[in-house]
Amino acid sequence: MKFLRMKPGHGEVLLAEGDVEVASDEELLVEAFREQLEQGMWAAVPLTSRDGRREAQMVKSFEEVPRDADRVIFFPRAAGGR
Amino acid sequence: MVLALSATAIVIVALLWEVAMPQIQEAYERHKARRARVARWDESLGPYDPGRERRAEQRARQLLRSCVNEEEWAMYRDLGFVRVWGKLADGPVQGGSDETDAGAPYAYLIYPHKPVVAYLPQTRALLNEYCVTFPDETRPYGSARLPDSDDVLAKWMALTGDERNLVSSANMHLPGRQVDPRQVRRDLWRLQMWERERTTRERRREGTGSLPAP
Numbered sequence: 340m341k342f343l344r345m346k347p348g349h350g351e352v353l354l355a356e357g358d359v360e361v362a363s364d365e366e367l368l369v370e371a372f373r374e375q376l377e378q379g380m381w382a383a384v385p386l387t388s389r390d391g392r393r394e395a396q397m398v399k400s401f402e403e404v405p406r407d408a409d410r411v412i413f414f415p416r417a418a419g420g421r
Numbered sequence: 422m423v424l425a426l427s428a429t430a431i432v433i434v435a436l437l438w439e440v441a442m443p444q445i446q447e448a449y450e451r452h453k454a455r456r457a458r459v460a461r462w463d464e465s466l467g468p469y470d471p472g473r474e475r476r477a478e479q480r481a482r483q484l485l486r487s488c489v490n491e492e493e494w495a496m497y498r499d500l501g502f503v504r505v506w507g508k509l510a511d512g513p514v515q516g517g518s519d520e521t522d523a524g525a526p527y528a529y530l531i532y533p534h535k536p537v538v539a540y541l542p543q544t545r546a547l548l549n550e551y552c553v554t555f556p557d558e559t560r561p562y563g564s565a566r567l568p569d570s571d572d573v574l575a576k577w578m579a580l581t582g583d584e585r586n587l588v589s590s591a592n593m594h595l596p597g598r599q600v601d602p603r604q605v606r607r608d609l610w611r612l613q614m615w616e617r618e619r620t621t622r623e624r625r626r627e628g629t630g631s632l633p634a635p
Contacts, residue, residue: 343484345555345571348473348562350480378559383578385488393490395578397586412484414575415555415567419592 340404342371344380344413354413359406372401372411380413443601473562481570488574495619500611503531503573505580507539530608531576533569536599537591545609547596551588553579 342354355371357364375382376399383395384404398404404411486494489503497503507527527548530538536550555575556565567575579587596602 345481345484345557345567345575346477346561347557347564347566347568348477350477350568350571351484381579383582385578391490393488393493394581395488397579397582412488412574412578414571414578415557415565417553417555417575417579417587417590419552419554419590 340368340408341410342368342375342413343410344375345415351412369401372404375413376400379416381416382411382413384408384411443604474568477568478570481568481574485570485574485577489577492619493577496612496615497570497573500608500615501532502608503577504612505529505531505577508584529580530605531573531580532600533572534566536594537576537580537587538596538600538605540605540609542609545606547602547605550594550596550598550600551591552594552599553587553591 340359341356343351344354346352354375355368357368359365359368372382382398382404384398385393385395386405386408387393396403396405398411485497489497493503493505505528507529526542527539528542529551530540532538534554536552538550539548540546541548553576555567555572557567558565566572576587596605
């Protein structure tokens, strides 16, 4: 599983990568997830449904991330614009 | 004769002015923003690299392409916006209309760094503008602004993942506050033409291009 973060002036940045079935990797991913949430990021998992439709699932904790997800994308929290 | 020619020339200039003005204005705004970015550049961030934004946008486009479906990607590549169908049974939380209350299908147009526009595809009636931004206050290169395609992807993820939350986070305005309704209607027309052409091409590819008998 990869954690990516959108960054101004850069595009996405790889934050962490690991196998959720390996305890040490999972720990690292949980820590990275918490850190991003503390920085005010939103997290989304891009998904493909059985009928081929693409959508995202917003996740608020690491436990909500599907175990078979290959990436989680972090992006700044939405704010009302002008 | 001279009078007629002058009148024609005035009409042509007025029409050209009407058509070209939004593009000229946008180009001027972009130019101003670029100059401001260079002027505001903080030397502690190292030398200003004008190619950085371009490379960031290239990366963002690849990420967007890997997340959305093939049709949405082609739409963004060809038309510059993405349509997302609304999923709330009673229309957007704020705003909406009698039609959305009655369960009519509605959709959003996602533009980079512009408000999300909600509309009714059947009538092309514009419902609302949802002004929403994703500012990254860490400002890694002095700006809080995501690349264009990342902004589109952020809106797409937030809309497909939790439409109600995004709509309630946004500031809702009537159509026309920031995005010119004429431009949106033109984009909806372009979208219709684009879809028609795409369908024809696909039918032709599948060998079913013949029209049904009357």
